[in-house]
Amino acid sequence: MNGTDMSLQPLASQPLGTEVARLRLTPVSRTTLALYAGASGDHNPMHIDIDFARSAGAKDVFAHGMLVMAYLGRLLTDHFGVAALRDWNARFVAITPVGAELVCTAVLAELVPGDGVARLDLAVRDAAGQTKLEGSARIAL
Amino acid sequence: MDTSRIGLQAPPLEVEIERGRLRLFCKAIGEAGAIHTDRAAARAAGYRDIVAPPTFAFCLDTDRADGFSMVRELGLPLGRLLHGGQSMAHRAALCAGDRVVLHSRLTDVHDKKGGALRLFVIASQVHNAADGRCVVEMERTLIVRQP
Numbered sequence: 001m002n003g004t005d006m007s008l009q010p011l012a013s014q015p016l017g018t019e020v021a022r023l024r025l026t027p028v029s030r031t032t033l034a035l036y037a038g039a040s041g042d043h044n045p046m047h048i049d050i051d052f053a054r055s056a057g058a059k060d061v062f063a064h065g066m067l068v069m070a071y072l073g074r075l076l077t078d079h080f081g082v083a084a085l086r087d088w089n090a091r092f093v094a095i096t097p098v099g100a101e102l103v104c105t106a107v108l109a110e111l112v113p114g115d116g117v118a119r120l121d122l123a124v125r126d127a128a129g130q131t132k133l134e135g136s137a138r139i140a141l
Numbered sequence: 142m143d144t145s146r147i148g149l150q151a152p153p154l155e156v157e158i159e160r161g162r163l164r165l166f167c168k169a170i171g172e173a174g175a176i177h178t179d180r181a182a183a184r185a186a187g188y189r190d191i192v193a194p195p196t197f198a199f200c201l202d203t204d205r206a207d208g209f210s211m212v213r214e215l216g217l218p219l220g221r222l223l224h225g226g227q228s229m230a231h232r233a234a235l236c237a238g239d240r241v242v243l244h245s246r247l248t249d250v251h252d253k254k255g256g257a258l259r260l261f262v263i264a265s266q267v268h269n270a271a272d273g274r275c276v277v278e279m280e281r282t283l284i285v286r287q288p
Contacts, residue, residue, distance in 0.1 A: 073194050
């Protein structure tokens with residue numbers, strides 16, 4: 001478990017704009033990409049075979065978008081619980097290269113008591129602050 | 142642009158969620174939470190068995206070991222393919238031992254950036270095989286860079 005910030009404050013008691021969860025990952029390694037390819041069943045060689053990636057015009061292999069989204073999933077379910085995650089979405093904004101040091105964040109964007117949910121703005125950024133993924137989630141209050 | 146394949150459906154795929162595959166998936170994404178890795182802890186928390194992380198549902202399609210059904214069916218070129226976006230809605234937890242059926246359908250094809258990018262939108266539902274209940278709904282957008 002590297003760095004989930006466990007806040008005990010209920011979502012509904014926090015001001016909008018508060019960062020309610022953060023997860024810092026160890027740098028993305030080739031081993032991680034190989035493990036994720038095997039475990040996910042996504043064997044696309046663009047993620048694990050540098051020769052293939054170069055033949056397709058890329059400089060190197062890069063991370064599966066769904067690996068990065070899985071890190072966001074960890075942030076949400078480790079922090080709020082599996083049952084609280086209603087729905088979420090992600091846009092893959094930029095490619096995540098080997099070595100990227102990713103940080104996942106969730107910011108309280110809206111409380112919708114009528115639906116019993118809080119809406120969070122989600123982001124994954126690298127150490128330089130470049131956004132790799134952005135999205136939103138609805139979490140049961 | 143050829144939109145004639147909109148509506149294409151993948152054959153329904155029945156999958157039994159294997160505990161070993163779930164453990165490997167958790168290792169790959171660094172998920173060490175007790176309900177995801179320890180059966181006793183999962184049962185103590187009220188689950189049938191270890192609980193799948195939410196994005197595991199996306200991987201059900203590759204259970205047949207020859208890749209993503211729509212990517213294969215549409216002949217999308219892996220070297221020019223990007224995952225543009227993904228949405229997921231969760232109605233119930235997926236656990237090891239569950240039997241589920243995955244349904245997928247191509248719902249849209251359109252171009253962006255003056256035809257430089259072609260987008261394919263695929264909607265999927267995961268149903269519990271025992272009672273037919275929908276447990277996960279997903280939509281993915283795949284982007285193919287046009288040559």
